[in-house]
Amino acid sequence: MLRRPSFDRSSTPTGLAVFTICASNYLAHAAVLGASLRRHQPGTTLLVFLLDEPPEGTKLPEHVILLAAEMAFERTEWNHRRSHYSLLEFATSVKPACFRYLLDQGVARAVYLDPDIQVFQRLDQFWQGTANDPELVLTPHTLSPLPDDGYLPDDLTILRAGLYNLGFAALRDTPRVRELLQWWDRKLRTLCLEDVHAGVFTDQKWMDYAPLLVPGACVLRHKGFNAAYWNLHERTPRWLDERWWMQDEAGDAQKLVLFHFSGFNPDLKQLSRHESRFGWNLPGDAGRLFGEYAQSLLDAGIHRFRALGLPQVAFADGTGWDPVCRAVYRQALAKGVDLGDPLEDPAFLLWAAAEAPGDHLTRYLRAVLHMRGDLVNAFADGRDTVGLMTWMRTSGVRELGLDRKVVERLGMARQAQRISVNYVGYLQAHLGVGEAARNSVAALDAAGVAVHCHDISCDTPAPTGRYSLPAARWTSETPTATILGCNADMLPDVLSKLPAELLTPYRIGCWYWETPEFPSDWADRFEMVDEIWAGTRFIADAIRCKTTLPVNVMPPMVMPPPMQRDREWLAAMLPEIKQDEFVFLFQFDVASVPYRKNPEGVVATFVRAFRPSDAVRLIVKALNVQAAPTLIQSLHEAAAGHRVSFLTAAMESDDRFRLLASVDSFVSLHRSEGFGLSIAEAMAYGLPVVATDWSGNVDFTHAGNAALVPYDLVPSAVANGPYPAGTLWAEPKLEAAAKLMRRLWLDPAWRAQIAQAGQQTIVATFSASVVGPAMRDRLDQVAGLRRGQSAPQQRQSPQSGPKAAAARNAPLWARVLLDMLRYPGYYFVRLPRVPVLLWRHGISGVVMRAELVASTIVDVKGQYLVTRILTRLRERIHRWRYGGRRVR
Template sequence: MHVCTIIAKNYVAAARVLAESFHAHNPGGTCSVLVIDGHVDAAAEPFEVVTIPQLGIERFERMAALYTVLELATAVKPWLLRHLLAQNGTERVVYLDPDIQVFDSLQEVDELLREHHLVINPHLTEPMPRDSLRPSETDILIAGAYNLGFVGLAAGRETDEMLDWWSERLESDCVVAPERGLFVDQRWMDFAPGLVPDLFVLRDPGYNVAYWNLPTRRVRREGERYTANGSPLRFFHFSGYDPERPEELSRHQNRVRLSQEPALREICDAYRDALFAHGHAEASQWPYAYDRLANDFPMDKIARGVYRRALSAGQLRRGLFDARGSREFVAYLTAPADAGGDAGVNRYLHELWRSRPDLRDAFPNLDGPDGARYASWAAVSGRVEVPIAAQLLAGHADGLAGSAAGVNVVGYFKAVLGVGEHARQLVSALESQDIPVAPINLLAARARQDADGPKEQPPRYPVNLVCVNADVFADFANDVGADFFDGRHTIGYWAWEVNKLPERLVAAFDYVDEVWVGSRHTAEALMPASPVPVFRLPQPLSLPDVEPPSREQLELPDGRLFLFSFDYNSVFDRKNPLAVIAAFRRAFAPGGGASLVVKCISSEYHPQEHERLLEASSEHPDVHILDRYLSSAERDGLVAACDCYVSLHRAEGFGYTLAEAMWLRKPVIATGYSGNLDYMTPANSYLVDYQLVAVDEGRDPYPPDAEWAEPNIEGAAAAMREVFDRPEEARARGERAGQDIRRTHSPQAAGRVMAQRLQRIAAGYPLSRRTRLPSSFDVDRISSRVEAGPSRRARSRLGGPQRAARKAVLRLMKPYTAHQQMIDRELVRSMGTVDQKLSALLSTLGDARSKLDVLGAHVAAADDRLDDLSGQVDELRTEQREASRFLASFGLADQPPERAALALEDYPEAPERPWTPEWVEAHRAYVSRALDDPALLMRFKRAQPLPPGFGVGYDERVIEFPWTLTRDLSGRLLDAGSTLNHPHVLMRVRPRVDELHIVTLSPEDKAYPFLDVSYLFEDLRSLPVADSTYDCAVSISTLEHVGMDTTHFGLARESAADPDAELAGALHELRRVLKPGGALYITVPFGVEEDFGWMRQFSAEGLKRLVAAFGPATEVSETFYRYEPSGWQQCEAAEAAASRYRDHIADPEPAADRAVAARAVACVQLRK
């Protein structure tokens, strides 16, 4: 029997599991695997490897450009089946998707193929439940009647004709396009019963068991085998299963819960273990070859759509995956579109607009005023949301390379130091964008000079990029002289670690036109002191692939290895190695199976600190000190050999060693503070809590009144234990870390941002405003010359007679020469006065020039802002003219801008039945009316009684929205839970705040990015946001769902073991991201404490626990509202304590008192 499958190389672990399970139950069978995007070593695999060239697909490269990986892997299926059937002796072949595991013999299929040319399997053999869960029968209709994860073919004329027909269609129409009635290869097979008369539909419930048919198939373990509806389980299809999320059966469904199906859970857990045992952690990170062009341009679905249209129009003919084809395609993408081209809309942006109904609704007229608005949205919001590659927003094909003539990069290129690596990586980043570079090497004291750096060149470009920190920049400037700066724009690339810059370093700004830094933390420290612009750019990073050395080579014991590296010259107390040792000692007893290596250099210059380190390490036999320089290969090998990197720093400007460990896909434990938060999140690393403390005296070069972090040793020890006890989870987090940092900090990613800034420098203003001032004349030298009189006379050639004649003449001239000398002295005195005035004038002019430098830099930065503002003014004028149409698109009434406050009685009761379209529309109008009523809002603001009959038949939103809008909303606002995401609410909130960020678990049905609302699809319990980011946050009717079962909301997440702990984690995160003094506004259902599975109601005690979980608060205020048959009313806590929540999920029928959901709500204000 012969089976086959198709993979991209990053799916090889699944193919291994499939092949081995097939061979285990079908001895003597063969398994072939087609790898569509690279090479795997067939000799090391349990299957035969088939390559694309063997199939003879004439237009394969075009298909690779047209299709996503899913589409391409399914499109080549008929070519693979034809190839295998053409081999000598192969009469029958069965295709299985790679995410299948075989559990029993498939001989029955082989026997069926002796009698039929085609064997297929339907998605459904019984009706599906109509329970509003996924998938529905409609979903299956869209996907196709038959699942093509399994198909069997027998050789013959009918089969050949069917494969010819199928391959012709799949060459260009194997797409995921349900709106066109297409779903890869499957929908085409709906024609199979008509095209292949000799067809067999396999209905046995033991075949192709998967999420779509499990609602009607009961999987059980019976002895040593599994059954489905009593039939032997032949193979299980793990479609949509993610081994990184083992609690979920499939991302495509929310109906079946593994916690309620022990046999399924057992099958999935075993499959997960098999995947990891066969290399899933490594292979899943391998990039797909056809996701990027030769110039590293990302081929997303939008770019593929443009390519499809270009092919149809005959506008592109050559392949895309060589250098020339890549260059030409990016040029084609960035050319002006037919619609909106004059406003900056290129072909890529136009295809994006065509593909998204929300964008078409928001910007309907690209040739009119919407074109510029849409281009602005793409540049501001779209570039992050989609995301959109920088080249596509720059407006020309070759990225931003060449926008500046070149850069002189100054740095310690030969030094074995972090600052030296910093400079070397900057050169790599610039060269990745084809920007010419002239490296200029400096010698670093107290450092080895044998690093592999670029060849030095003389400075010849108009921009200087100087990787010399502020504390030694003046010395550097004096060494190189004024000529280095004259006529050039100078950028200082500086590192700084604590949150305040000492006054003595401010003078370094005098030498630069702007400053670049590698983290937000450093930028926030420098900006208050800087008279020139400060720009944060991603610090470039790259490491070669490293083969970890053996423990024997490292002279280290076996077991789990934790690592920390530092340089004594980088301030011992800041690097904080003693905390790492203390945490390790707390986490592991001697001989507990773990070791800690502390690798250090420069101890010879810091003997006292080194003695402290040795003393601390001597108290635990598993702590090892490695005190010597390593080559770059040895250093990288040491990181590759460790199981976890640990840094309990007090502050980092960027954190090179942490980032390098993440690049090598190592889990990292680190203080959750300072520059490392630019790339570390709770999802990709282990962040340790801390307290801010004063730096204090004796920590030069840092000012004693600055602050840094004191990491929590207990928390760090707990993180070490977690890594030790759960190695698979730690490895998965390390894999995520490697993926994240390569995406954001690779030389290409950082280089693109640098190129953008260099383009602005070249285009925005003169490269340098620094010219030398003239010096004054030397009055002292002139005065001494006058006092000395005439110079010594020359020897006379005529002897005595000539000397006598000269004396006579001089005697006659003496009155005149005396008078002349008096005049000369007076001139010298006058020149002295002039010189003093000129020196004062030159000093004043020098100060003015310095101020002009600063002003010029600010003007240059202001130019950029003015460009944006002028565009915004034009947009506002256009939007003002089209306000009625814009508001109507949201379903909002077109009302005059000024109107009298509504009467308090002007609030009608709700329609009888909640959640109907009529009720929803009435609810929208009711809330809009309330939010526009100043008299009503004043009652919410002052916690006064509400008008009688307010909110009869409406849910708690009629209370929560007005209460929230009467809070102090300003600055940067976080909506934790996406409750504000309604147009009639957003239109009233968004103008009050500078930025609005909405966090929700999954995308909403509607989004409003064109209102400058940013969306973050993350969990509140683990926000990838830096500390102290938001001025305020709101969480409206959200916290009651944290840690609860979210299946009702279409998310397959079951209740946590300890929901209160999950809630505390969410509140801790919300507090963390608030700025000091920032406020969190919460509303939750209040009354009798109840747990409905999908949400909970808080009692007075539960509310106290919630407030306590937030942590110390400078202000706590609580307001309560209760629902009665006569409507909502403000009340005391005791009056609402007996309120019971109406579970509208369990009982959708209207309640007698017309309550919709909560019958009481607590509105809480907490200030950090």
């Protein structure tokens, strides 16, 4: 399909070549242009200079011929322009070279058309075929000034963009035209920039000089040439006598020759994304004109071609060239540095990965900070290495279009200690603990930790999905730790099925629990791990009452993928939803102790708060409904006659997030939450949330960022799942909840205020640049002590430093004896376990674990006494806080 490198002159039998330039995602436009050209200029073929390779199996009409734009350049120059420019800049920078290529092949006359043009009459009517024909033909944007009505475009916009619209240009082969093309191409080598405020707009602005450089140039004043949104103030499309005309204000009309549909999207009711004067209030018969063009694009497969996306520029090894690479490359050219072929020679990578004289950052990283000045203070001018790299691997990929592989090659990852961990979890399961595990893996990966994932989803009856997980960035024979992303109740079963290599490293249990009392029946689980990571302070307090192991608060990352609000998609799933309805969402897993999530309370509150005539709806999203069909039936009965919809199908991750992004508020009248991931995700999307003011979610919800529901603490009379009778639960006050839900609906100012504050809280607390470095800091400490090094400077204890280093070089028996004197509590409490600890970890492992325990206590002297005192104090506080039936 793609012709290279020869040109077949038989495609231009009249000596006239008509061509366009585009990438594969615009081939539907080119096909429509080619069909209109063939209809009104019989025998003429449209030549398409393609900027990328067409997808395999692409079929276009025979009157549309694809040529490789690359053949108009030497390879190094081609790669230079691809690297130096954005796609729009690149596509326009090759125009003079394509003109010159056609002239070199013997074409006497050439016409360029943008691909989003449609032809309605012969194009070459300005040429008579004589030596007196104009050498260059251009069309001005307008023939009269634009109205000063405050809309765009205006006269200043036109002056900045250029007097002539280069969506159309025609020339014939003469010496002066050859000189023009040479001058034009030389300018476009580095100055084909989309920067109207700097006085440059791609190839177009430069052609303001053209009538001066080519005295024989013709500026067409024909109103039917290059009609477009920018001149509809002076000419109106009319369908008369079975053809299209352009009529001026005086009533005079000229036949429409070509219409330029610049910025038009057939899926949107909008004249062009570049204008604000008309919108979809189209003048004359323009509605029919645009409707027919839209249908032609659809028939030509616009959605199929558009799905191909933009062509990607890449290094020779396939690593993507990102906008920061482009900025660094432009910087090099401005300094006169010759880097050869930026994509195939190593010079660019070496230059970008090096530090400029007097700088502590690579040129690549310095360019990132230039592009995002807010990062300078946020990451201490790049000295916060882990934080900056984490931001680049996550937010930077989305916000700046960074390429992850380039970040690793040209950033600071090479300077950081390479840490590797195993992560065991329900990584493909539709479970809250599975989502928390996936988010933690992503945060670790973003912080530069190589994560070797081990999925145990097959050990749960929960439905599974297709979740992408990061590949390990580095291999390691000795992982720093194995993180066990399963709760304490399942730990023995999980450990019994793990391969031996996952059991050897330091074990970290990543546990969630939802009540103030951690089950004493699970005390033996503390023997199976070396440390515990708790998602919230609420969980950590419950666990610390039962163990002397290190318990660190380590929440998961909360960064749901970007999703657009899509009420049409939501209405397709639930046809009863009206466009004007305010929609609350509540979701729970029927197989996971519904009592804790309190679905009955949510439905009862909604029924109490809103009349059936109110334009408010509640969506109840329930998973695993087969586990309790009577519960679902009772909810249906309680909601009868009200605007309550039920969604019970398992959703893939994208659809689950699309649902969350498409509603107006999230409600959780839970009796207890270990973390409250759904609440946090809703806040991340900027939704106002209604939530019970108790348990794990109070780490991130407060009166300024959420509608918090008061409650009573009440011990249960019966057991609920793994929670025994007597467990303390929050009983939300439904009357107060109903008032809050109604206020959210009626008070848009308050709704927007708490929604914005909530979103800011999640970004500041649970983004990858916060969570990932916190996890890495602790793993650095573990890794350092495993290697016999001191903990990182910011975490050093009084026992670190030169003396501590000398002590670690002493014989093992001396180290154990000294360690027992330092940390008597650790050894005394574990005295019955010493043989097991020595057999499992060896002397070095036991010493290392003792030091890690000590690093979590501020005063390591007399650690046993401190530990026991803290434990007893917590027990007394819990008895005092939760001993009565009504605490609040």
